[in-house]
Amino acid sequence: MLCANTSFAGRGNPFEIVDRLPEEAATSENSLAAAQGPSNTGNPFDLHRDANGALVALPAAGQEELLLVRNGERRAVLDARGRLLGIHLLMLLALGVLWTLFRPVLTNSYRALFNDSMLSQLHRKRAGGLQGQLLVCYGFSMLSIGFFLYLLTQHYDILPSDRPWGHWGMMSLGVAGLLGLKHLALSFYGWLWEVPKETGKYSFAVMVNALLLGMALVPANLLISYAPDYATNAVVSVSLALVSSILILRSLRGLAIANSFLSRHTLLFLLYICAIEIAPVALLVKFVSENL
Numbered sequence: 001m002l003c004a005n006t007s008f009a010g011r012g013n014p015f016e017i018v019d020r021l022p023e024e025a026a027t028s029e030n031s032l033a034a035a036q037g038p039s040n041t042g043n044p045f046d047l048h049r050d051a052n053g054a055l056v057a058l059p060a061a062g063q064e065e066l067l068l069v070r071n072g073e074r075r076a077v078l079d080a081r082g083r084l085l086g087i088h089l090l091m092l093l094a095l096g097v098l099w100t101l102f103r104p105v106l107t108n109s110y111r112a113l114f115n116d117s118m119l120s121q122l123h124r125k126r127a128g129g130l131q132g133q134l135l136v137c138y139g140f141s142m143l144s145i146g147f148f149l150y151l152l153t154q155h156y157d158i159l160p161s162d163r164p165w166g167h168w169g170m171m172s173l174g175v176a177g178l179l180g181l182k183h184l185a186l187s188f189y190g191w192l193w194e195v196p197k198e199t200g201k202y203s204f205a206v207m208v209n210a211l212l213l214g215m216a217l218v219p220a221n222l223l224i225s226y227a228p229d230y231a232t233n234a235v236v237s238v239s240l241a242l243v244s245s246i247l248i249l250r251s252l253r254g255l256a257i258a259n260s261f262l263s264r265h266t267l268l269f270l271l272y273i274c275a276i277e278i279a280p281v282a283l284l285v286k287f288v289s290e291n292l
Contacts, residue, residue, distance in 0.1 A: 075268065083164045087147060094140055096217050099262050102133045106215070109134075109208050113249060116256065123204045138207055141214020147170030148217045148239065149222045156172055178280065182206060185276050193265050202257045209250040215244060250276070 083202035099106060126134065149171045153159040159167050181204050190199030220239040227235050262269055 007156055016070055075102060091218055098140060105133045109211055112208055113212055119205060123201055137211050141211045142176045143172045144214035144217045146175045147221050151221055189272055193259050193268060199256050202254050207251050209246050213246045
């Protein structure tokens, strides 16, 4: 009894309910409890009163918040490696099937990347059943490019890693939409300038370059996902250099195609370059720089 009286000295009756005390006494009790601060016993079901007297629950001792993007200690390693394995297996399987079924088409497309006569030959033959094969490979490349963009967002901590399939689909649809708008714009400019042959050839060059880019990014995506920590940044840099090189080759091919009518439509050509070629790249660079 002596110990009990000593421990509750200054607290009044230890068996008195605080809600039944007079207002001044209850206020003093709440003020004393707020000053002492809530004690965390480790039980997640414990309730404590805050400074205003409201009941609140404290997190259990040692409980930490879940991280959806990275753990902060392994920046160069993707947290979603296990979830990405299914996507990589699907892409590798599809790539093997495409190379088995459409090897001549893919080989000629690679030659057309550096040979203008081969590009013209493929462009003429596309109506003889070749167009369907090219479109199948083109769709696969959109998925590969979209996956590459998703891995970049993971590398730079832009998107969370808890839903890789959904974000991959979103990126692939974005790539398909941008390329589709580009083909529509080229078709419109061909009708406006009365040069449908030249714009059609350049539109075909855009498809061939994107097709080959998607094929080349399949092993690059695999290395970005599973390369050691010290090599991830180098793999990303090499992949971006590859993308830039293919885009530069496409731009040079476009200038060669437009050389025949450039002097007659200089103003419209500059308008196309600024609106279709430069503006999307500038917006992409701005978006990436703001999120790094």
